[in-house]
Amino acid sequence: MSTSFQQGINVLKKVIDAPIAAYFSSCTSCGLCAQACIFYTETGNPKYTPIRRVEPMRRIWEQEFTLVGKAKKLLGLSKPVTGQDLKDNVELAFESCTTCGRCTMVCPVGNDIVYMIRRMREGLTAAGLAPKSLQAAAVRTLEKGSVMGFPLKTLEAMIQAAEKETGIKINIDEPNVDYLLLLSSAEVMQFNEIIGALAQIFKEAGVSWTFSSDAYEAGNPGMHMGASEIEAQMINRIVKAAEQLHIKNVISPECGHAYMAIRWEGPNVIGRPYPFKVFHIIEVLDNLRKEGRLKTTGLESERITFHDPCQAARRGGVNQPQRNLLNMVTSNFIEMTDNQSCNWCCGGGGGMNTIESAEPLVKKVFNRKKKQIDELDVTTVVTMCATCRNTLEEGIEENNMNIEVMGLTELLANHLLKEKKS
Amino acid sequence: MNEIELLNWARGPGLAYATAIMFFGLSIRVIEILSLGRPEELAEVRDSGVRDGWLMILKRSLPEVRHWKYITASYIFHIGLLVVIFFFIPHTHLFRDVFGIFWGGWPNYIIDFFTVLSIAGMLYTLVARFYDPARRILSKMSDYLAWLVTFLPLVTGYMAFHRLGLDYTTMLAVHILSVELLMIAIPISKLTHVVTFTMARWYTGSNQGRRGVRS
């Protein structure tokens, strides 16, 4: 057992770096971050003000890394962080935050609040305070192979079904191909039509690709918890598989946080650069489009909007490819009022939708998404993240809205121009 | 001590001590931040982030229009304060004396306008601190003190200029002393942001730039 209050404090000390020190030095408690956070705007409860979520960390920074704070501590003007303080923080850091980072976009002094919330979570996890559901998901991922706990066999069955449906052979553990495809658990269990869809698209584009039997899960509960060692184990599984199969490109599926984990955090948690490149599936498809290898036919004429997933768009930098692709297959694409980097979060990401106690809150804050969608009068919301898709579907059902939710890859597959090849 | 002695102390040793404390403190603060280091980015970046770091420093100064209700007062206050500090002619002479650079000042009626604007903006931010739930929950005693030490120079300066309240000599001394209080408060309070906001923006902006995020 290595988690303890002391370990938690220790981790918080360890992770405080120059950006965090600059952020805390600069915060003027202006409260603007609250205006950007659905958990505040939809509940009106000021306790959800984003910068408050890292208050224990701020105190540790002040007391440990500033002369002023040290003096204050000596004079008894500031109290050390207690175990209770950390416990109380779990609700704010885990159970009412999707780490969507919208707050970061409005902070006048430019504080990246989510950067800090991630580190705050790391400290709480080291203190043994990570939500049980995330811990269980981490155990399932590493012991059984996937976040939802299904074994390889389940995926294999899905692959066989897709092969049967499309008549295309799908590789597992095929070395020296162009791409290694990862999937998120949600895709395998709920949106598995994506396998067949991609098989067709890649076949038409002449892309060679494979699954890996060792690493097929892209989801990373270790990242949500900030358990960097566990996050690294999950990443390493993928890195090893890609290296063994000599694959130069890894595809992160339609899953925002998976993209964040494998694309941006991965090399940093394992401590070395990758010998391969990582792309979001939508980036891959957009590249194929650019090269003329992705051809579609027909346009959706209904009013369609797009929901930018926070981790892929705002935090991950994938903003334009999805629009290029949408314009290929729709004639009535309508942007949400706030889009791309300023899109409002679906409310279910960042591990929130695995935390049972957070369910009422997730439902409540969906209200913002509902308003956003309602004012557009659309029939379909397209997105590129399984978690967003899941949350959108549940929210839409809950609110009796007559809206269809779709993955972008699936939408493209529906319009794929199939040239007859033998 | 008569008012002239008070003024002479404020203009002389007082200003020197306050300047020393402010620069001493800010120097410590900046080094404390820098020395904590920033982990090397090992992921393959889309861009060096340098451009976006600089852009962020500049662009975050533009108003966030969608939140105009929340930012207008403080926005006006900041602009007013900068104008008053750096373009009131007597102030420009102080800067010329200290830093050896002179950029000329603006006519008094303009400064007067901005002073009133700043004071009004500051009063609104104080009221907002009470009434806006998010600001209220974030506000500690130090936030109110920081407000006060920023507010005092504006008001005393305005009063001195308009010969209100105490006699001019005393008011001028009080004004200078209130500025010295502000200077001392800068490195030991959230007012440090007058310098570190550039660092915070740089870190966030360059990080976003590396990831190809538009800030």
Place this chain on the structure above:
Amino acid sequence: MTNKNNLLAGELERLGISRRTFLKFCTSIGSVMALSPAQAAVMAEKLVTVKRQSVIWLSFQECTGCTESITRSHKPSLESLIFDFVSLDYHHTLQAASGHAAEQAREQAMHDNQGKYILIVDGSIPIKDDGVYSTIAGMTNLDMLQQVAKDAAAIVAVGSCATFGGLPKASPNPTGAVSVSDIVHDKPIINIPGCPPIPVVMTGVLAHVLTFGIPELDSMGRPKAFYGDSIHDRCYRRPYYDRGQFAKSFDDEGARKGWCLYELGCKGPITHNACATVKWNNGTSFPIQSGHGCLGCSEPDFWDAGGFYKALSTGTNSPGQWATAALAAGAAAGLASAYLNKSSKADAEKDHQPVTLEDMGGKS
């Protein structure tokens, strides 16, 4: 020095000054002192009937500028009349007697008018090393002041040296110069600062003392009638200040147009005196009118209050040098703090135990 019972009426008659002219004089003095016309008439009334007042004038560490100011008028003025009228029993520059005779005159006056004479002092008093730096007839200024002040009715400190220590007190003040009010605490003291003071201010105050007694004084013992307003408040160039029109050098367009001299170091805003209203040389001009900023000579420590040609808003202790030094010192302290922070982070790194799957309820 007899004629004790002589009245000013007789003196006026002797000099051929009409009553009307005298009344005009009193009205003009009265107006600068903000007395009502009725009070000016009362002053005239009282002055002609008042007895010759015995005055002892002590000059200490001074330049005689104050005496020059009061005696050197372009034409014989009514101001000087007041001085002609008082019985100036001792003034070592003006009196004819010298040596023992002079000192004897002083002692005689002190004796004859015990408790009734007015003591006028110009110059500061050196107190360092038992006051050896300035002596008169073997007596230190300090001793002489204490001796003469003891039986004075009132003391008038004339000029910035007597009122505030003046130039002799300027840093590093080698003689330990102090003002009259630093030494004498049990007598009414009227301060008439200025380097030198305006003649009419001196005579006006004397006229007031002779007729109505001690005038209303400000916190620094200065008659409010003359020192109630700042030069700046009464300056004819004030509108330029308000509009932000400043001369940038002594020969630029602004200077020729008569714009405000603030940027050229004018200390008018903090200087209280009557220069801008009464002016000098029989109301001819005053420094700002002649194109030079006010030095602030009627305020304490004006000599040490920063450069005469540096704007009032500048610091006087080279804040720039302090800033540079502080940045360097702060860097050193910051590095020390950084070192402590680094080791504290290194300790945290060392004590860190990886979070494992076991912690999560897993097997490995």
